[in-house]
Every structure is written in structure tokens, then in C-alpha cells.
Amino acid sequence: MADLALPEVDPTSDRPIFKQIADHLREAIGRGDLPPGSKVPSESQLMAHYGVARMTLRNALQILQSEGLTVAEHGRGVFVRSRPPVRRLASDRFARRHRERGKAAFIAETEDAGGKPSVDSLQINETKASADVAKRLGLAKGGRVIVRSRRYLIDGHPVETAVSYIPSEIARGTQIAQPDSGPGGIYARLEDMGHRLDRFEEEIRCRMPLREEAKALRLAPGVPVFHLVRTAFAESGKAVEICDTVMSSDVYVLMYQLPAR
Amino acid sequence: MADLALPEVDPTSDRPIFKQIADHLREAIGRGDLPPGSKVPSESQLMAHYGVARMTLRNALQILQSEGLTVAEHGRGVFVRSRPPVRRLASDRFARRHRERGKAAFIAETEDAGGKPSVDSLQINETKASADVAKRLGLAKGGRVIVRSRRYLIDGHPVETAVSYIPSEIARGTQIAQPDSGPGGIYARLEDMGHRLDRFEEEIRCRMPLREEAKALRLAPGVPVFHLVRTAFAESGKAVEICDTVMSSDVYVLMYQLPAR
DNA sequence: AGCTAGTACATGTATGTACGAGTGGAGGAG
DNA sequence: CTCCTCCACTCGTACATACATGTACTAGCT
Numbered sequence: 001m002a003d004l005a006l007p008e009v010d011p012t013s014d015r016p017i018f019k020q021i022a023d024h025l026r027e028a029i030g031r032g033d034l035p036p037g038s039k040v041p042s043e044s045q046l047m048a049h050y051g052v053a054r055m056t057l058r059n060a061l062q063i064l065q066s067e068g069l070t071v072a073e074h075g076r077g078v079f080v081r082s083r084p085p086v087r088r089l090a091s092d093r094f095a096r097r098h099r100e101r102g103k104a105a106f107i108a109e110t111e112d113a114g115g116k117p118s119v120d121s122l123q124i125n126e127t128k129a130s131a132d133v134a135k136r137l138g139l140a141k142g143g144r145v146i147v148r149s150r151r152y153l154i155d156g157h158p159v160e161t162a163v164s165y166i167p168s169e170i171a172r173g174t175q176i177a178q179p180d181s182g183p184g185g186i187y188a189r190l191e192d193m194g195h196r197l198d199r200f201e202e203e204i205r206c207r208m209p210l211r212e213e214a215k216a217l218r219l220a221p222g223v224p225v226f227h228l229v230r231t232a233f234a235e236s237g238k239a240v241e242i243c244d245t246v247m248s249s250d251v252y253v254l255m256y257q258l259p260a261r
Numbered sequence: 262m263a264d265l266a267l268p269e270v271d272p273t274s275d276r277p278i279f280k281q282i283a284d285h286l287r288e289a290i291g292r293g294d295l296p297p298g299s300k301v302p303s304e305s306q307l308m309a310h311y312g313v314a315r316m317t318l319r320n321a322l323q324i325l326q327s328e329g330l331t332v333a334e335h336g337r338g339v340f341v342r343s344r345p346p347v348r349r350l351a352s353d354r355f356a357r358r359h360r361e362r363g364k365a366a367f368i369a370e371t372e373d374a375g376g377k378p379s380v381d382s383l384q385i386n387e388t389k390a391s392a393d394v395a396k397r398l399g400l401a402k403g404g405r406v407i408v409r410s411r412r413y414l415i416d417g418h419p420v421e422t423a424v425s426y427i428p429s430e431i432a433r434g435t436q437i438a439q440p441d442s443g444p445g446g447i448y449a450r451l452e453d454m455g456h457r458l459d460r461f462e463e464e465i466r467c468r469m470p471l472r473e474e475a476k477a478l479r480l481a482p483g484v485p486v487f488h489l490v491r492t493a494f495a496e497s498g499k500a501v502e503i504c505d506t507v508m509s510s511d512v513y514v515l516m517y518q519l520p521a522r
Numbered sequence: 523a524g525c526t527a528g529t530a531c532a533t534g535t536a537t538g539t540a541c542g543a544g545t546g547g548a549g550g551a552g
Numbered sequence: 553c554t555c556c557t558c559c560a561c562t563c564g565t566a567c568a569t570a571c572a573t574g575t576a577c578t579a580g581c582t
Contacts, residue, residue, distance in 0.1 A: 055316075062323070066327045066469075066482075066483070067469050068468070091517065091519050092519070094519075094521070095519075095520070095521065095522060096521060096522055097522070197521035198520075198521055199518060199519060199520050199521055200518070200519045200521060201516065201517070201518055201519075202516070202517045202519065203349075203514055203515070203516050204465065204514065204515040204516075204517070205510070205514055205515075206467035206485050206486070206487050206510040207329070207485065207510060207511075208327075208328050208329050208483055208484075208485065221327070222327070222469055223469075224467050224468065224469065224485035224510070225467070226467050232521070249466070249467040249468060249485070253464055253465065253466050254464070254465040254466075255462065255463070255464050255465075256352065256462070256463045256465070256517050256519075257460055257461070257462055257463075258352050258353065258355075258356075258460060258461045258462075258463065258517075259356070259460050260355070260356065260357060260458035260459055260460050260461060260493070261356060261358070
């Protein structure tokens with residue numbers, strides 16, 4: 001607090017006091033007076049400094065939290081959020097030439113970046129496809145699919161959940177329906193089985209997480225997610241897989257290369 | 262309120278009352294009992310129903326708002342947010358074959374979708390490139406750029422802001438430095454001038470908007486944005502333009518097609 | 523008919539109080 | 553010295569109250 005020069009509030013301003021206080025703190029964070037990981041002055045200290053009620057202050061702190069700038073830790077204080085190193089996802093990460101290394105894309109990339117990759121809560125089952133999945137896969141209503149869901153972690157921190165849907169008529173009884181899908185992942189298995197892949201289509205949304213997503217990815221309040229749905233098309237023109245992934249927006253930057261023709 | 266069956270809170274539960282109330286309302290919205298555009302029961306009604314203090318209720322409503330599920334309108338009430346129709350942005354929207362129609366991509370796409378496109382707050386000036394821009398354009402430190410900034414609207418609603426940076430040595434004194442960049446936009450002008458475009462690189466982030474961005478895009482609280490930086494490369498291998506755009510996440514879905522080779 | 527002021531009701535802002543619950547250090551007991 | 557209890561400090565939850573401000577309808581005047 002000592003090093004921190006927070007201005008006074010202007011009671012004559014149109015801007016509400018709690019927003020003014022939020023502005024001051026936001027600027028202090030932006031300037032680097034409150035660097036990532038540092039402790040924001042406590043509620044009592046700020047109450048004394050500004051001469052306002054606790055609710056007023058909590059409103060101000062609430063704004064910063066909802067902007068994802070700070071996190072409150074019960075019993076410890078409020079801290080400026082330190083962002084993890086970002087992870088760039090190149091658009092060619094599923095290209096055949098990368099697959100030939102025999103590792104799944106996630107594992108290879110994370111190791112290259114010096115992180116420890118892991119995968120947990122792997123579940124596989126077979127169900128009726130939802131309307132959306134059936135449509136994307138070009139299945140008849142009620143068509144069945146193999147569902148592979150899992151969560152990816154880097155150095156123990158969850159960063160992404162993914163659910164793949166493969167038509168049962170393709171995957172049933174194959175290694176795709178097994179927990180270990182083998183070297184190169186399910187795309188390699190699909191190609192082994194003669195479904196030579198032609199192209200991928202990715203559909204990207206950005207939104208606030210659902211409660212379960214926030215929990216699964218241990219997201220701080222105010223952190224949005226990427227919601228990416230990738231459809232893999234075989235050379236036959238048929239969709240052979242859908243992968244529905246939710247990624248923490250803190251961790252990922254998506255990169256695409258596009259021809260200008 | 263009459264048709265709405267909200268359960269009672271469980272005071273013995275570990276889950277705080279205001280979160281329980283938020284859960285009830287979230288479920289009601291999810292079930293469709295509170296359809297988009299409908300009015301959420303007023304604070305007084307909910308206070309009476311649940312027998313809680315106003316602050317408790319406002320905390321609950323605050324959660325829904327920060328999740329982007331509702332918007333409060335001063336003096337009118339709290340309403341379930343109705344999402345505008347989404348706008349799909351195809352990855353080939355800047356391909357040469359589309360440019361030959363003589364319209365800028367945004368105008369053509371919006372008209373095709375039945376909306377009225379417009380562009381405002383167009384500003385053009387020349388400044389020193391920031392470190393990031395200089396690096397992306399491969400300019401020497403302090404190199405100068407023409408900056409074109411504008412805001413795109415559909416049916417009068419702002420949906421996207423965009424700022425383009427073109428090296429001054431390329432653009433100075435050309436139509437690119439004029440408010441009307443001519444048919445096909447600045448990419449067409451660059452090609453006219455012999456900078457035949459080879460590829461684009463897009464870098465996508467997802468985050469909460471800054472205050473100015475929320476204002477410029479009239480974003481409801483709790484709505485994140487796409488932050489997309491596109492670099493255009495000429496066949497010479499040199500970067501000839503950067504476009505830095507911020508898009509409202511409830512309007513846009515980004516679509517990319519990728520080869521599997 | 524058309525404007526105006528009043529009124530009821532909505533959310534916004536702000537103060538005050540009280541207690542609950544997690545954290546971490548100080549200080550005493552062993 | 554070590555361990556453990558206690559306490560001070562932190563944020564979390566919940567209550568009560570007051571007044572400000574925006575909206576929409578209504579009664580009444582012109």
C-alpha cells in the first residue's frame with residue numbers, strides 16, 4: 001500500500017464512487033504499480049483510504065474480478081492475476097505430416113514447449129447422437145456414435161476438455177473405442193482403416209463458461225472460453241469425426257494460415 | 262412470476278443462499294420458463310418469494326448478469342438476454358475470388374444475410390509503429406505506418422472495430438491513405454500496386470473487453486470479445502498489412518477450413 | 523387531443539451492522 | 553526447540569435502511 005499512490009474519489013463526479021475506485025485500481029494494475037501476483041490492499045485498508053463503506057469497496061473489487069484482473073482468496077487477500085504462459089495452437093496441428101511422429105498433437109506440442117502433458121477423466125461410451133452431432137456427421141436421426149471424452153492438463157493444470165464423436169458404424173470394435181487409441185491418435189486409426197482424411201472444418205465461438213466448465217477447467221471468475229468444434233472430412237466427402245473442445249482463453253491463442261487465392 | 266415455479270432455498274445447504282437463487286433462475290432460463298427477452302421477476306417480488314434481503318438477491322442477479330444471461334435496465338427491470346442472430350465468418354472471406362465483386366467483404370456479406378451494413382468513425386492518420394506492429398510488419402524500430410481505424414455496424418448495431426496498419430512506404434500518397442479506399446478495399450489496392458497477396462495469418466484471442474471496447478461495441482456486461490490480428494503477406498514474403506479487430510462474441514462465429522495434408 | 527405533473531415501481535448507489543470461515547503468525551506449553 | 557493453541561486479519565455471506573434515478577402509466581389541466 002505504501003508504494004501505491006491511489007488518488008481520492010471525486011464525490012461531485014457523475015461516475016459512481018465504486019466505479020472510480022475500480023478505475024484507480026485498474027490503472028494501478030495497468031501501470032504495473034500492482035504487478036501480477038501482488039496483493040491488492042485489503043478491504044479495511046481501502047475503506048480507510050477512501051473513507052467509504054465496505055459494500056462500496058466490494059462492489060469496486062467485484063468489477064475487477066469480473067474483468068478477470070484479480071482473484072480473491074478467502075482469508076488471504078485479493079491478488080492481481082498472473083497469467084500462465086500462452087499456448088499457441090497452429091492451424092496445421094492435425095496435419096498428416098505431424099501425425100507421423102506417432103504422438104498425439106497435444107502431447108508432442110506440450111513436451112516441445114517444456115511442459116508436462118497429461119490426460120485424465122477419459123471416458124468412452126456409445127450413445128445416440130444428439131440432433132446437432134447427427135447433423136454434422138450426416139447421420140440419420142437416432143444414429144449411434146462412439147463418444148470419447150477427456151480432459152487435458154499441462155503441469156497438472158487443466159486447460160482443455162474435449163469430446164469426440166465418431167459414427168459407430170466406423171468405430172465400433174476398433175481401437176478407436178479403446179481407451180488407448182494408439183500411436184498418432186484416432187486420426188491415424190481412421191486413416192489406417194481407409195478413411196483418408198481430406199480436410200478439417202473448425203467453428204469457433206467465444207463465450208463465458210458454464211458452471212461445470214468453469215469447474216472442470218478451474219477457471220477464475222471472469223475468464224471466458226473458446227468453444228471449438230472441429231469436423232474431420234474424409235476424401236469420400238463424408239464427415240468421420242467431430243471434436244467438441246472447450247479451452248481456457250487464458251492459455252490459448254489460436255493461429256490460422258490462409259491462402260490468399 | 263405466476264407461471265414460474267421457483268423452488269425454496271435450502272437454508273441448511275452448504276451452498277450460499279444467493280448462489281442457490283442464482284441456480285434457480287439459471288435453470289428457469291435454461292428450461293425456457295424464462296425465454297429470451299422475458300422479464301425476470303423484480304427484486305421486490307423475489308425478496309417476497311424467498312424471504313431474503315435485497316442485497317442477497319442482488320448478489321444472485323449479479324451472478325447471472327456476469328454470466329451474460331441477463332441484462333438489467335434501470336427503471337424497467339431485469340431481462341433475459343436475447344442473442345442477435347449469429348454471423349459466421351468464413352476463413353476465405355478475404356480470398357481474391359471474393360474481392361473481384363468490387364465490394365468490401367463486410368458490406369457484401371451483410372447484404373447477403375439481409376442486414377444493413379454501415380461503417381462509422383473512420384479515421385486515417387500516420388504515426389510511428391508500436392513495437393508490436395513494427396515487429397509483425399518487419400519494420401525497423403520507429404518505422405512509420407498509415408493507420409486506418411473504423412467501426413462496423415449491422416442495422417445500426419456496432420459489431421466490430423478494426424484498425425489496419427500499412428507501412429507508410431507502401432501506402433503514403435495512395436488511395437489507401439484516403440477515406441474511400443475504392444472497390445474491393447485496401448487488399449485490392451495493394452494488389453493493384455503490385456503487392457500480390459500470398460497468404461494471411463490470423464491470431465485469435467478471446468478475452469473480456471476493455472472499458473472502451475465495451476462502450477464502442479455497446480456490449481452487455483459479461484460478454485467477451487474475439488480479438489483477431491490478421492497479417493497479410495505478399496508473394497515477396499513481406500508483411501504488407503496488419504488488421505487488428507475486436508468483435509462482439511455474441512454476434513460472431515469464426516469458421517476455418519483446413520487441409521489435412 | 524395533447525401536454526404536464528404526479529405517482530408507483532423498477533434498478534442503482536451507498537451506509538451500517540453482524541457473524542461466518544479460512545489463513546497464518548505469535549506466543550505459550552511441553 | 554517443537555508443537556499447538558489462540559488470535560488477529562482476511563474475505564464471504566447476510567441482514568436492514570436510505571435515498572437517487574430512470575421508466576411508464578395516469579390523472580388532470582390546457
